[in-house]
Each structure stands twice: as structure tokens, then as C-alpha cells.
Amino acid sequence: xxxxxxxxxxxxxxxxxxxxxxxxxxxxxxxxxxxxxxxxxxxxxxxxxxxxxxxxxxxxxxxxxxxxxxxxxxxxxxxxxxxxxxxxxxxxxxxxxxxxxxxxxxxxxxxxxxxx
Amino acid sequence: xxxxxxxxxxxxxxxxxxxxxxxxxxxxxxxxxxxxxxxxxxxxxxxxxxxxxxxxxxxxxxxxxxxxxxxxxxxxxxxxxxxxxxxxxxxxxxxxxxxxxxxxxxxxxxxxxxx
Numbered sequence: 204x205x206x207x208x209x210x211x212x213x214x215x216x217x218x219x220x221x222x223x224x225x226x227x228x229x230x231x232x233x234x235x236x237x238x239x240x241x242x243x244x245x246x247x248x249x250x251x252x253x254x255x256x257x258x259x260x261x262x263x264x265x266x267x268x269x270x271x272x273x274x275x276x277x278x279x280x281x282x283x284x285x286x287x288x289x290x291x292x293x294x295x296x297x298x299x300x301x302x303x304x305x306x307x308x309x310x311x312x313x314x315x316x317x318x319x
Numbered sequence: 320x321x322x323x324x325x326x327x328x329x330x331x332x333x334x335x336x337x338x339x340x341x342x343x344x345x346x347x348x349x350x351x352x353x354x355x356x357x358x359x360x361x362x363x364x365x366x367x368x369x370x371x372x373x374x375x376x377x378x379x380x381x382x383x384x385x386x387x388x389x390x391x392x393x394x395x396x397x398x399x400x401x402x403x404x405x406x407x408x409x410x411x412x413x414x415x416x417x418x419x420x421x422x423x424x425x426x427x428x429x430x431x432x433x434x
Contacts, residue, residue, distance in 0.1 A: 207362075234420060245323075245409050245424030246363070259421060294363070298420070305351040305370035305415070308422060310363040 205229075207311035209295050215317045216285055223281045224314045228297030235278050236308060237270055238294040239263065246294050252278060253300070285318045292316075321346035321412050325425035332400050333433050340395040340428050342384075342410030349415040352393040353422065354384055358406045366408075369393065370415060380404070405432045 208227045216222050228235050233254050238246035249268070251259040254275040264270075267285075272278040282289055292315050296308040326341040344350060354366040367378025374386040384395045393410060407429045411422040 236421070238422075243426065245411070245427050246422070248421035248423070251420055259419065261421070296363075305368060306420065307365050307368065308420075309365075310355075312362045 209311040209314050213315050217319050221283045226278045226295030232297035232299045234298045236296040240292040287318050290318045321423045323425035325428050327428045329429045331431045335399050338397040338400045342393045344391050344412045350412045351415050353411040354395050355409045356406045400432050402432045402434045
């Protein structure tokens, strides 16, 4: 396994612009998660996919946020009309169901977003 | 909804000192419990997890944690820390068997080990 990868690793944008992040999970992991982490806080759950179906969404995921996983492999997270409060580290994780016991979520390196 | 409290924001220890990091959770049902570690410049990695059975769980790098159901606690311990244990440690929980897989994290504890 090559691990969870995320692209880009850093993104600086101006307020009001749209941004899109990509996550490639560990191959054959059917579950994929997005979290957001701000300074001094632990990761906060945003949304989760099982294969291509988005099954859970947090109240943190406002209408400006949209996530997709069209073929059940990689996922994208788009933020429209960015605001300064969106500045954070966006983390992706993946896991595999059916492994027995409790699933382990494997995290990627994150995309750090700065909105000016 | 569940929540996690980590009482220590920053812990500073000398090498060879013993470590105990506190974690308490709030949830009315059965939970799965995790400790993740983030070394400087690296991504979150799983240290250990508990879901059933022996409440004393052993993880990687000599870490262990004890689940005390009556206290809603899952404290992380290591008998003798090394400089390489300098990192941020996060406790996390998710409801067991509830069909929800989201992890709820604490705010983290930063550990600095002085050589």
C-alpha cells in the first residue's frame, strides 16, 4: 500500500474563489472520510463515503462545500466562495469494511488551505 | 452526540520519565476508542485501539492504554519516554455498532520530551 495521498499539499487562495482538493485512498479501501483540522483542535468530521455513496454529512459541511467520489475510488472536496474561516487543514482518511474487529482509518498528509 | 476531553494541552517530560495522558469521553452507549499520534511533519498514525475484550490494550512503540468503563476513560501510558516520542497525541471515539463511522477527536496533547 502506498498510503492515502492528497493533492495539493498547500493552497493559498483569495476570499471568494473556489478551490478543489483531491484524495486518493489506499487501494481497495471502500470507505473514505473527510475531516477538517484548525489550529489547536483535533480533526472534525465533515463527510464519509462508502464506495460512491455519500452516507454521512456533518453540520459543518455548509452548502458551499461539496464532496464527490464518482467511481468509488478517489474523492474531491470543493469549497465554493471561500471565506477566511475556511482556512484549515483538510484531512482525508480511508478504511476497509469487512476486515474484522473495528476498522482503522488511515489518514493522508492533508491539504493546508489559507484564504486571504 | 459523543465528545472527547483531553485534559493536558502540553506535557513536558525528560527522557526515561513515565507518561500518562488523560482521555475521557461522553457517550451513552458502547464505543470504540483510539489513540492517534502525529509526529512533527508527519500525518496521523494509529497507536492503538480498543473495541472489546481485555481493557488493557497494547500498541506500537511501547504504548498502552486502559479502558475504564465506569470512568469513561481511555488513558494512554508509556513507562519510559524517549526523545522520539515528541509528538501530538489525539484520543478519538466512535459509537460501536451504530452504523456511524465518523471519529470524534479530542483537542490533542502535545508531548515534548527533553533529552
